[in-house]
Amino acid sequence: MSETFYKRISVRVNSTYNFNKYIHVGENLMIAKWDNRGADTNGDRGIPYSAMRQHPAIPVFSAPSVYADPVAMLGSDIDNPVQTLYNMRDNQNSSWRIFGNGYIEVIPITGLTLKSNVGVEHVQFLNKNLTRNVRATDDPANRAVSSGYGQGDTWTWTNTANYLFDIAAQHHFTVLAGSEAIKYVFEDLAATRKDYAFEDADYMQIGSGSGTMTNGGGKQEWALFSLFGKLDYNFADRYLFSATLRRDQTSRLHKDHNSGIFPAFSGAWRLSEEAFWPKNDVIDNVKIRLAWGQNGNSAISNNYAAFSTYAYDLGNGAYDLNGTNTGAISGIKVISTGNPKLKWETTTQTNLGLDAYLFNGSLSLSLDYYWKNTKDMITLPPVLSVAGENAVKFMNTGTMKNHGFELNANYHSPQYGDFSWEGNFNFSMYRNKLVKLNDEVSVIGGDWRLIEGKPMGVYYGYVCDGIFQNEDQVSNHALQEGKGVGRLKFRDINGDGTITDADRCVIGDPNPDFGLGLTLTAHYKNWSLSTFFSGEFGFDIYNGTRKQLEFMTYGNLYTNRSVDVLKAWTKENTGSSIPALTTVDDNNETRMSTYFMEDGSYLKCKYLKLSYRFDQPWLKAVGLSSMSLYGQMENVFTITKYSGLDPEVPLTTYGARVDNGPYPRAHTFSLGVNLQF
């Protein structure tokens, strides 16, 4: 896309130093800087979707170097996307991330390691957005510069004591105790100024405008403190046992409920170490694992969930009680509603697994079956409007169950002369059920929702039974406002003779039946060729873009349609799945229905990469330990029956997959060099 770019540079340094056999110190440091420039590309006003929706009769330019004005030409309020890209060419966001760790390790007696680690992560961003005039006649007073700066620091201090000891020859123990403290602080500033005499990026600085100035900013913080202990016991590498106990405390919850205690146990039995295990050439090593454990979650978006808060408001909470026309009295309004009783959400997972190494370790297999139950799940139950604004609060109300299966297989071929290959295959499937949401409602959400007893994010709407072909079908159908020949027919699920809200039902599930991934790499001399395939199968996408593409009434008459509308239903073309064209949608055909449900199953070749590794002696001479050169293509191809641009749509709320025309994944070609010193 023109006038947009992204670049990133990062540097990493690690070092360790041993004073003597008792004391070791070390550090690592990572610095990254990245820049984004240009227009926003996402959302229903983003560039790709705007370009798709724009009426085809509107040109990019109405005269040489004059951008066409969609409003003047067709009353369209979709901006000229090419002009938008151009006007936003100087928008930028530059960010830094500095991440460092330093530790000291003391080994006072054999087997005992005391370690103290301090980590700091600093992230900062500075962004700038310019609002330029759209038309020649626009007032320069509307030009604006908005700028924002924010910085966040995360401090982590971890202290551990680790003691290894044996009792007799075959009883090996490891005991670990430790604490970890994490503190996060974020502060930001934002400012806008209006009215700029000139439009060039050099002039448009935050301080040079001559109009209205506004500013904002705030602070957020949270902290975590954990104490933990772990015991590992290993008998002759045959029986393995481990127990963990941790207590986590968070600043996000009320003092009286801020801690959670989470135990975990696991055991493994290495069958292949048993005397009865027959010596063979096929299976080298087999291990059966059983684990049970609990962990907690309190990572919610409100850092002060226990507090009900108020704030002065200059915007929609303020009012001009003195009738000055230009002033206002600041109002106080409720900003958030707290729940002092909120506590940790707990997930209990049981896992049964098998690991096997075959054929001298060239093939490894790992199988896992898990059951995962979450209780006290933190949800935001909907509230009634009578409770007032911002009355929503976090509550421990939900229960969810998951169980699933994962398989991972790895193969390394032997060296066949100059050639060898390796592959990794994984397969996963899960089933998910929301057992309980809360005491208030059994449903949250709209077209995709959480429903008790159903998987997360199921789609909810009408069943569309195709198109009415003739008057008989129309008159024999239930009472459906707007029905007619050529119109979509919606099913009377409850059989009451009228199509109403009550005829909606679950019409799709965004959760895949299974997913898989396959990486293959072939080596020949210094060359290697690798590729990665991934796929998800048996899930539904709500293809919202078809409302725009197939319905003349959707999103205003001045917008664009797919060429498929030429194949819409007519009395001559009764086989079409697209209803007859109309400029007035009395039948509410863009309502949520199975019409927009599509199977999203896909298999993708995500990348293909060819690289060459230099191993010439001159590398050493210039101080390099290795160097390789590679060429890579990303998003090589997709196999799917899905009709939209890309079946791999970003997950939206509740894990639903809704296609609103996001920025398509590009075929990316890249060349690179990897240096190691």
Added chain:
Amino acid sequence: MKKIYSYIMVATMGFMAISCSDMLDTVPQGQFTAEQLDDNSVEGLVASAYAGLEAHFFGNNESFAGPSTNWIFDVRSDDALKGGGGTGMEENIHLLEVSEINSDNVSCLNKWQNNYYAISRVHNAMLALQSASSVKNANELMGELKTLRAWYYFDLIRIFKRIPYFKEGEDVNTKSNDEYTREQILDFIKKDLTDAIAVLPAKKSDVGRITQTTAQAIMAKVCAFTSDWANVELYADAVIKSGQYALYTNFGDMSKIAYNNGSESIFALQCSTANDNALINWSNLLNCTYSDGNLYGTGDDFFYGSQNLVNAFRTDENGLPYLDGSFNSENVTEDYEGSIDPRLDFTVGRIGFPWRGHTYTAGWCRAIETYGEYSNKKAWPDPKDANAAWPWGCNSLNFMFVRYADILLLKAEALIEQSGDANAATEPRLVEARDLINQVRQRAANSVKGGESDLDPAKADYYVSLYPTDYDGNLAWTKNRARLALRMERRLELALEGNRWFDLVRWGNDYLLNTMNNYMKSESNIRDYYKNRSVTENEIFLPVPLTELDNSNGLYKQY
């Protein structure tokens, strides 16, 4: 040696244990908690309770879809069309216009939500006021808050059939919408207003505040809604006799910012350009004319007058409106040669006529084939007093929820409804009603002079006169004719100010259905989308919003 290190480690761990409890003790930044509310907070809480009148809480769309100015209810009535770029734009309002009423219409949700959010702000202010130790004018403030609560509930009860009602401090989550009948809730509203009238002062230096007469005027409107005519007369009379109010000299003055809180303004949304245009009339934001030449920026051009409304401004050879229903027999187009009430050209734009000194042309009309040419005008001051960029055309012109002409006409209506079935000769109430109606008409007649920037006497024959005293026969000023005249006068005078639909509602189902179904039939000749549309009795009130119904887990019932 090794011991020393062990001690260091133990020491650091100990330090961690001490510091962690402080570290976890974080409090909200840039906000304050309920415990910190004090006497000084009352002013801010009261301001935000008033700000509920803006119907602007978290985004912009809740103001467009659920406006406090109730223009979408003018669109439901025979006065107005939705406008904008086509029927699909803000389709929820189109569905109201053609009376396809569904509980998932976002206007249902937003009107409901905006009013209950506002009530919640009122209650927060009331509770803070009640627990405050010493606040100046505490009784008056409680009177203002009770009036606001009455206003918000009144807005709800005239839109929705059954609503939950609760007072400050009650558990809102247990209040069903069938706990109280409509009559009980209207009585609660009147009780709040009675309480407020008893404590409010007649005048306040803060002109945006509610006074005793504001509460009396609202009371007159509530009583009219319940056909409690004796009290309409009582409270309207109190407002009139307060001597604080007078009609503006010119009908167009109400569209001038200089007249904000002037003599005709009784209860108004205070608009302000403060805080980077944060407090403008968000409810009407989409309604700014398209204005060829971007006088107001790129207005979205919603809210058009219907042909039926425009035709109602026709006057006969005596300068009086057609009360026999024949006003709509001829369309006021550029060929129209009859006389017309000048208020028309202050109410809507007409091609070829002036608009605040500019000429209104077809280029001002965004979707002329669908919605015609009559963009609403009252809410838009001279473009030099408005912003030419986003928010389009925004300005600090107040929106009058209740103005003096409304109260004069309500008093006239109360007199007519209480009068015997005789003519003026024997019924002094009918005479007084005629005088009140004529006061309003006299101002309309006076407005030709001084209205040059909106009227063009060369193009239109502006002629409006008073109802005379000497008619007899079939034009005699009987109760029936007085009622027809009153209802027509309310329509003309208050057009596109959010009153018409609620007037139709209170004039009875038969009157409403008859008016609306005739209107849809005749208007469908030029507005295609009205074809085969109708309003039925169960569509007069909006249903409980689907989301509220779903979220109430059975607490709310649909009617």
